[in-house]
Amino acid sequence: MAYWLFKSEPECYSYADLERDGSTGWNGVRNFQARNFLRDSVRVGDGVLYYHSNAAPPAVAGIAEVVEAGHPDPTAFDPESEEYDPKSKPDAPTWFQVTIKPVRPVDPPLSLAMLREVASLAGMELLRKGSRLSVQPVTDAEWKAVLDLAGIKPAKKSRKG
DNA sequence: GCCAACGTTGGC
DNA sequence: GCCAACGTTGGC
Numbered sequence: 001m002a003y004w005l006f007k008s009e010p011e012c013y014s015y016a017d018l019e020r021d022g023s024t025g026w027n028g029v030r031n032f033q034a035r036n037f038l039r040d041s042v043r044v045g046d047g048v049l050y051y052h053s054n055a056a057p058p059a060v061a062g063i064a065e066v067v068e069a070g071h072p073d074p075t076a077f078d079p080e081s082e083e084y085d086p087k088s089k090p091d092a093p094t095w096f097q098v099t100i101k102p103v104r105p106v107d108p109p110l111s112l113a114m115l116r117e118v119a120s121l122a123g124m125e126l127l128r129k130g131s132r133l134s135v136q137p138v139t140d141a142e143w144k145a146v147l148d149l150a151g152i153k154p155a156k157k158s159r160k161g
Numbered sequence: 162g163c164c165a166a167c168g169t170t171g172g173c
Numbered sequence: 174g175c176c177a178a179c180g181t182t183g184g185c
Contacts, residue, residue: 130166
């Protein structure tokens, strides 16, 4: 079980949009490092911090969960899509997506400014100067700290009976 | 709107 | 393989 942070501009696709849709393919990622995470590392059941970039304020707006691991991003094959990439072929896809579902909103959202004030998050990729990675790993400690700030109790581990 | 930081492209 | 030019990201 691993944790991730996914960025989305709320004008484009917000956490509320995810709740409305029930689940979504995280498509349109066109960065190789992020692609590698989606293709190789993100697993079913992983936790996702849903981050609103280019927002006022930029903030973690929700918690999501991975329901399908990496598979080809269909928008890359679609000439009608803005994300179309003719170099990506169905038999040799370049771009991948995972499918996520909403778990619960973070309300009020945890703003970037608030996260910067938390000592235990000082090493977080999101807070690194110049960080632009749209799919990034989150450590166990960072995940716990963020959920704690959001007032969310960690999910009970099923106890061996 | 500004601009720093970054990733990609392409000439050589 | 280098690196300048360019386009994009994303906070402010």
